[in-house]
Amino acid sequence: MKTPAVILSKRLVCLAGLLTLAGLVSGCQTTFRTVDARFMAQPAGHQYVQILPVWFEGAGNLDATLTTNELQALCRQAGEEISGRVQQTLLAKGYQSVGTVRILTGDENGSGLDSETRRQLAAVRIDFCEHLVRSYAVVDNKPLTFQTNSTLGFFRWMSTCNHAALEPNPFHYQMTPALTNLAARLGATNAEAFLLVDTKAFFESPHNRTKRAAWNWSGGGLFVVTEVGVNLAIIGAAVLAGANSAPVPVWVDPFWHSSNSLQHDIALVDVRTREVLWLNRQNFKRQDPRDAEVLTESLAATLRDLPASANR
Numbered sequence: 069m070k071t072p073a074v075i076l077s078k079r080l081v082c083l084a085g086l087l088t089l090a091g092l093v094s095g096c097q098t099t100f101r102t103v104d105a106r107f108m109a110q111p112a113g114h115q116y117v118q119i120l121p122v123w124f125e126g127a128g129n130l131d132a133t134l135t136t137n138e139l140q141a142l143c144r145q146a147g148e149e150i151s152g153r154v155q156q157t158l159l160a161k162g163y164q165s166v167g168t169v170r171i172l173t174g175d176e177n178g179s180g181l182d183s184e185t186r187r188q189l190a191a192v193r194i195d196f197c198e199h200l201v202r203s204y205a206v207v208d209n210k211p212l213t214f215q216t217n218s219t220l221g222f223f224r225w226m227s228t229c230n231h232a233a234l235e236p237n238p239f240h241y242q243m244t245p246a247l248t249n250l251a252a253r254l255g256a257t258n259a260e261a262f263l264l265v266d267t268k269a270f271f272e273s274p275h276n277r278t279k280r281a282a283w284n285w286s287g288g289g290l291f292v293v294t295e296v297g298v299n300l301a302i303i304g305a306a307v308l309a310g311a312n313s314a315p316v317p318v319w320v321d322p323f324w325h326s327s328n329s330l331q332h333d334i335a336l337v338d339v340r341t342r343e344v345l346w347l348n349r350q351n352f353k354r355q356d357p358r359d360a361e362v363l364t365e366s367l368a369a370t371l372r373d374l375p376a377s378a379n380r
Contacts, residue, residue, distance in 0.1 A: 076139045087195070102234060105239075107336075107345040108375065114338070114345065115377045117163045118259035120250065121170040121181070122151050122152055123193055123266040126357070134273035140173070142271055146357050147171035150186045157261070162377030167257045185253045191246035196264050201333050201349050214238060243342040259339055266333040269357035280327060285353055328356040330363075332370040348373055 118301055120213065126143035128134050148171060155165045170180065172189070181189070214237065247262065272280075329352065336346040350370045355362050 082229070101362060112377065114261040114336070115162070115164055116166050116258050116260045117158055117336070118167045118211040118257050118261070119151070119154060119165055119169045119263045119265065120192070120254070121172050121189060122147060122154070124150065124171060124173045125171065125268045126271060127269075128271035129273035129276040130379050131275050133273065133275040139271060142358060143173040143269070144171070146269060146363060149360050149363050150265070150367060153364050154263070154327050154371075157367065159369050166259050167255065173207065185250065188246050188253060191233050191244065191262070192250050193266065195244045196244060196335065197266055197333060199245075200335070200344065201347070202237065203236070204238070204349070206349050206351055208353050209369070210350065212347065212349045231320055237349045238344050243337055243344070243346045247337065247341075247342050261339055262347060264333075264335045264337060268331045270327070270329045270358060271326045283302045302341070327354050329353045330355050330357050330366050332366060332372055
């Protein structure tokens with residue numbers, strides 16, 4: 069017959085085992101690509117969406133084959149294409165776009181906005197791009213993913229994982245009051261959510277395209293071989309030193325900023341609470357922003373996992 073002491077000791081051992089297991093599970097890093105749980109619980113509560121003025125920042129190789137006026141015209145054309153495609157995507161997913169959609173391509177006089185509204189727009193853009201999105205790593209042509217702890221957060225501090233490496237949950241982020249101030253200056257609507265769209269594009273000039281092609285067939289190949297050798301040496305040194313994590317690779321692409329490329333940062337934000345409901349950022353290297361089909365496909369990829377409205 070088991071004595072009370074034996075029974076108690078077994079129960080304590082079981083309890084200690086469960087606590088240890090919970091601590092280990094809570095310490096594991098989890099990669100997730102999702103939306104705010106509160107948003108998913110009430111998807112019909114965010115059907116009416118106001119698209120804030122779309123930021124479009126364009127740059128290019130200014131030379132005899134791509135002048136400043138031509139670059140400005142390309143930016144206006146691409147910005148208008150993006151605004152139309154974003155509205156079409158929202159409509160296809162069951163949302164209703166409310167209010168006027170403006171395109172900001174760096175031409176303050178052409179925006180039709182007063183100085184105070186532009187100032188509020190700049191504050192919102194800094195909050196969005198610098199404070200919210202910038203902290204997350206992005207892989208070309210792939211959706212933004214987040215590294216965080218598992219849901220048993222109470223026990224996370226019992227584990228030995230590197231908490232500094234964990235990323236904040238973007239769906240716990242609240243935009244600054246500048247967002248509300250901006251919405252008020254743009255005019256009252258029946259919007260239940262704001263859509264923030266920030267696009268950066270680089271237009272490669274024909275002359276630079278010729279130079280880059282020549283480089284790829286000459287010094288570029290040798291450069292890549294050198295990079296591979298350097299990274300293998302770094303990894304070997306890290307293994308010999310007993311490092312706990314892989315070293316950051318050293319890749320230098322001297323033509324990253326001179327070849328055609330696109331980047332979309334898009335977020336859906338609750339009007340009332342200013343909390344982020346959905347977020348994504350994707351890079352599209354060597355994709356020509358002059359091509360309307362490229363713009364359409366890149367936006368479709370960035371907005372692909374935006375949940376459809378319940379009223380679709």
